Amino acid sequence: MTTTQQSRTVRTDQPKEYGARSILVLEGLEAVRKRPAMYIGSTDTRGLMHCLWEIFDNGVDEALAGYGDRITVALEADGSILVTDQGRGIPVDTEPRTGLSGVEVVYTRLHAGGKFGGGAYKASGGLHGVGASVVNALSTRLDVEVDRKGSTWGMSFRRGVPGRFDGDGPDAPFTPGSGINKLRRAARGVTATRVRYWPDRQIFLPDAQLSWRKLLDRARQTAFLVPGIEIEVADRRGIQTDPETGETRPEIIETLRFDGGISEFAESLAPDQPICEVLRLQGSDSFTETVPELDATGAMTPTDVHRNLEVDVALRWGTGYETVEKSFVNIIATPKGGTHLQGFEQGLLKAYSAALDGTRLLKSSEEVVKDDVLEGLTAVVTVRLAEPQFEGQTKEVLGTPPVRRLVARIVEKELTAYLTSSRSAVKPVARALLEKAVNASRTRVAARAHKENQRRKNALESSHLPPKLKDCRSSDPDSTELFIVEGDSALGTANVARNSEHQALLPIRGKILNVQKADLGAMLRNLECASIIQVVGAGSGKTFDIDQARYGKVIFMADADSDGAHIRTLLATLFFKYMRPMIEAGRVYSAVPPLHRFELINPKRGMDKYLYTYSDAEYQRTLASLTKKGVRFKEPQRYKGLGEMDASQLKETTMDPRHRMLRRITIDDAEEAEETFKILMGNDVAPRKEFIVQGAYRLDQEQIDA
Structure with missing residues (x-):
C-alpha cells in the first residue's frame, strides 16, 4: 500500500459531521x-x-x-x-x-x-x-x-x-x-x-x-x-x-x-553545623484584593476584599554550602514556591545589602547576589491568609501577587535589625554571616571566570583540552563514550583496547576531591575535578547544559576492589552535585570488570576457551559446573586490578559494547539520594558513624575477602 492510500484510509475513519450531538457534557463528578x-x-x-x-x-x-x-x-x-x-x-x-x-x-x-x-x-x-x-x-x-x-x-x-x-x-x-x-x-x-x-x-x-x-x-x-x-x-x-x-x-x-514549632523544624532540616541560632522573623500586614463575589441578585460582582497576612519565618545559616528552603501557606507545603518564597528571598537580599553598606567587607567592584546569601541557609517560610490563590488544585505554587511585597518588607525589616544590631551577643554572629555571604560572592566570581574560560575554548581545538585526554575521532554525542580510568597503568592497556573512533579515555590520578565536603572554589581548583568538567564540556552546577555535553556516555572504569569502589563513589558524588542532569538522563555508567578468568584445556565443542566471572557466587557456580562436566582448566586467575589484564582481555570483557557489562547510575528519589550523599560523604561525621555501626551488625563475616 502506498503512502497516499494509507492517508486516505485514515481520513475515512474521521467523523463526517461535527455538530451539537458531538459535544459530551460531564455531569457532577x-x-x-x-x-x-x-x-x-x-x-x-x-x-x-x-x-x-x-x-x-x-x-x-x-x-x-x-x-x-x-x-x-x-x-x-x-x-x-x-x-x-x-x-x-x-x-x-x-x-x-x-x-x-x-x-x-x-x-x-x-x-x-x-x-x-x-x-x-x-x-x-x-x-x-x-x-x-x-x-x-x-x-x-x-x-x-x-x-x-x-x-x-x-x-x-x-x-x-x-x-x-x-x-x-x-x-x-x-x-x-x-x-x-x-x-x-x-x-x-x-x-x-x-x-x-x-x-x-x-x-x-x-x-x-x-x-x-x-x-x-x-x-x-x-x-x-x-x-x-x-x-x-x-x-x-x-x-x-x-x-x-x-x-x-x-x-x-x-x-x-x-x-517547638518551626524553629525546631528548621533545626531538624539543617544539614550542617550552625553559625547562628535559629532566627524567627515574624510580622503581619494587610492588603486589598479584588475578587468576584455574589451580590443580592445572584450576579458575580468584582469586590474589594481586605485580607490579613501573617508571616512567620525560621532560618539559620550553617557552615555548609547547601540551601534548604521549605515554604508553606496555611501549613500546606508549596514545593515549587510562589510569591511568598520570592518575597522572602527578596527581603533577605535587601537586608544583607543594607547591612553590608555599613561595613568594609565588600570591595568597590564586588557585589552580593541572592545565591550568595542563600548559601548554607536553612529556612522554613510560612504565611497565613484567607483564600490564597494557588496555581492548580495540587497547590504547589502560591500565586497571590501582593504577598511577595509584604513578605519582602517584613523579612527585610526584621533581618536588617538583627544584622545591624549593636548588642554584644549578636554583633560577632552577624559579622560572621556577612563574611560568609562575601566569601560566597568571591567564590561565585571565580567560578564564573572558570566558566568563561571554558566557553572560550574551541571545541574543534583539542589543544585546549587536558593533554592527558585520549580523545575519539567522532564528535557525535549519540555514539561517543568517555571512559574515566583509574591510573596511568590502566590507561595504557585501555588505549590499545578501545575503539578510537567512538571511545575516549581520561585518566585520573588516585582519588579525586570529595566535593560534598568542599566548596565550589576548592572543586574548581582541583585539577582532576576541573579536567573532568572541562572534558565533559557542558559546564557545572546551575549552568550545566546537557545539550553541550561532548559524549553520549560517561563510564567510570576502576578496579574491582575497595579503592575502586571509593573512586567510583567520589566520581558519582561529583556528577550528582555538579552535573546531575547527566545522571538524570541515564548517561552515567560504571564499568563492571571481571574478577576471575578460567582458561579451559581442550574445551568441548561450543565452549569458549576463556570464561569470565564477575562475582564470587558466579565463580563458585562456574567452578562446580566445569568440575561436574569433567572439563579441565588451568588454575583460575583472580584479577586484582585493571592493570593485570592485557588489551584483548580488557576489550573483550569491559570495553567492547558487544560483550561488556555496564551498570547505569540512576536516581529514583532525588531527596533520598541527596540525604544518602550527605550521610556518606558530608561533613557531619555522627550520622556516618551511626550508619556504619548499624551496617556492621548485618555484615556476614564469611563474605569478607581477607
Whole structure:
C-alpha cells in the first residue's frame, strides 16, 4: 500500500459531521473520573498520596481554626485509609439551596465547602472546595461518620454516588440512595469526623502504592507547623519494617508532637553545623484584593476584599554550602514556591545589602547576589491568609501577587535589625554571616571566570583540552563514550583496547576531591575535578547544559576492589552535585570488570576457551559446573586490578559494547539520594558513624575477602 492510500484510509475513519450531538457534557463528578490528573496531578503514587493529603488537610484546617488537637491516619490491611479528626464535624443539617445534608454536599458537589467567603475558617489549606468530592469520585467506596449534636451520623458513597452498602468492603452489594443516616448516640459535646475510603484501582496505575515514608514525613512536617497538635499515623498493611529501628512487626504506629514549632523544624532540616541560632522573623500586614463575589441578585460582582497576612519565618545559616528552603501557606507545603518564597528571598537580599553598606567587607567592584546569601541557609517560610490563590488544585505554587511585597518588607525589616544590631551577643554572629555571604560572592566570581574560560575554548581545538585526554575521532554525542580510568597503568592497556573512533579515555590520578565536603572554589581548583568538567564540556552546577555535553556516555572504569569502589563513589558524588542532569538522563555508567578468568584445556565443542566471572557466587557456580562436566582448566586467575589484564582481555570483557557489562547510575528519589550523599560523604561525621555501626551488625563475616 502506498503512502497516499494509507492517508486516505485514515481520513475515512474521521467523523463526517461535527455538530451539537458531538459535544459530551460531564455531569457532577463524572469530569473528575474522566480527567483525574486535572485534580490530583497524576494517577501514580503521587496522585494516590494527594488524595490522602486532601482528607488529612481537612482535619488540620479544623485544628488551625482552634477545634481539636488530635488527628489519626491509618493505612488498613484491606487497602483502605482511615482518617479521624476531633474537629467540629461536617455539618449534617440541610443545605437550603440543594436540599441535601452538609455531608452530601461536601462529598458530591465540586466547589462546595466551608472555606469560601471566610465564614467558617480564617485561614485554611483548602480553598477550591473540590478536595473531598474528588477523593470520593476516585474511590470505590467512601464512608463518612460524623459525631455532632449528640449523635453519630453516617453516609456511604460508591465512586461518588451516595447510597448504602450491605456489608463490609468495596465489593459489598450497593443500593444508590440519597440522605444521611443517624447511626447511634454520641456523648454530649463530642464532635469528630471519620473518613474511610478505598482508592479506585480502575483509576490509579497498578504500581501506585501508598508510601509510609511520605505519610510519616508529611505528618512530622504538619506537627512542626502546628505546635500542640498530636498526629498519630499507623501502618496495618501487614509485616512492616520500622524505618527507624529496622525491626519488623505487624503494625507500625508513630505519634508525633513538636511544641517547638518551626524553629525546631528548621533545626531538624539543617544539614550542617550552625553559625547562628535559629532566627524567627515574624510580622503581619494587610492588603486589598479584588475578587468576584455574589451580590443580592445572584450576579458575580468584582469586590474589594481586605485580607490579613501573617508571616512567620525560621532560618539559620550553617557552615555548609547547601540551601534548604521549605515554604508553606496555611501549613500546606508549596514545593515549587510562589510569591511568598520570592518575597522572602527578596527581603533577605535587601537586608544583607543594607547591612553590608555599613561595613568594609565588600570591595568597590564586588557585589552580593541572592545565591550568595542563600548559601548554607536553612529556612522554613510560612504565611497565613484567607483564600490564597494557588496555581492548580495540587497547590504547589502560591500565586497571590501582593504577598511577595509584604513578605519582602517584613523579612527585610526584621533581618536588617538583627544584622545591624549593636548588642554584644549578636554583633560577632552577624559579622560572621556577612563574611560568609562575601566569601560566597568571591567564590561565585571565580567560578564564573572558570566558566568563561571554558566557553572560550574551541571545541574543534583539542589543544585546549587536558593533554592527558585520549580523545575519539567522532564528535557525535549519540555514539561517543568517555571512559574515566583509574591510573596511568590502566590507561595504557585501555588505549590499545578501545575503539578510537567512538571511545575516549581520561585518566585520573588516585582519588579525586570529595566535593560534598568542599566548596565550589576548592572543586574548581582541583585539577582532576576541573579536567573532568572541562572534558565533559557542558559546564557545572546551575549552568550545566546537557545539550553541550561532548559524549553520549560517561563510564567510570576502576578496579574491582575497595579503592575502586571509593573512586567510583567520589566520581558519582561529583556528577550528582555538579552535573546531575547527566545522571538524570541515564548517561552515567560504571564499568563492571571481571574478577576471575578460567582458561579451559581442550574445551568441548561450543565452549569458549576463556570464561569470565564477575562475582564470587558466579565463580563458585562456574567452578562446580566445569568440575561436574569433567572439563579441565588451568588454575583460575583472580584479577586484582585493571592493570593485570592485557588489551584483548580488557576489550573483550569491559570495553567492547558487544560483550561488556555496564551498570547505569540512576536516581529514583532525588531527596533520598541527596540525604544518602550527605550521610556518606558530608561533613557531619555522627550520622556516618551511626550508619556504619548499624551496617556492621548485618555484615556476614564469611563474605569478607581477607
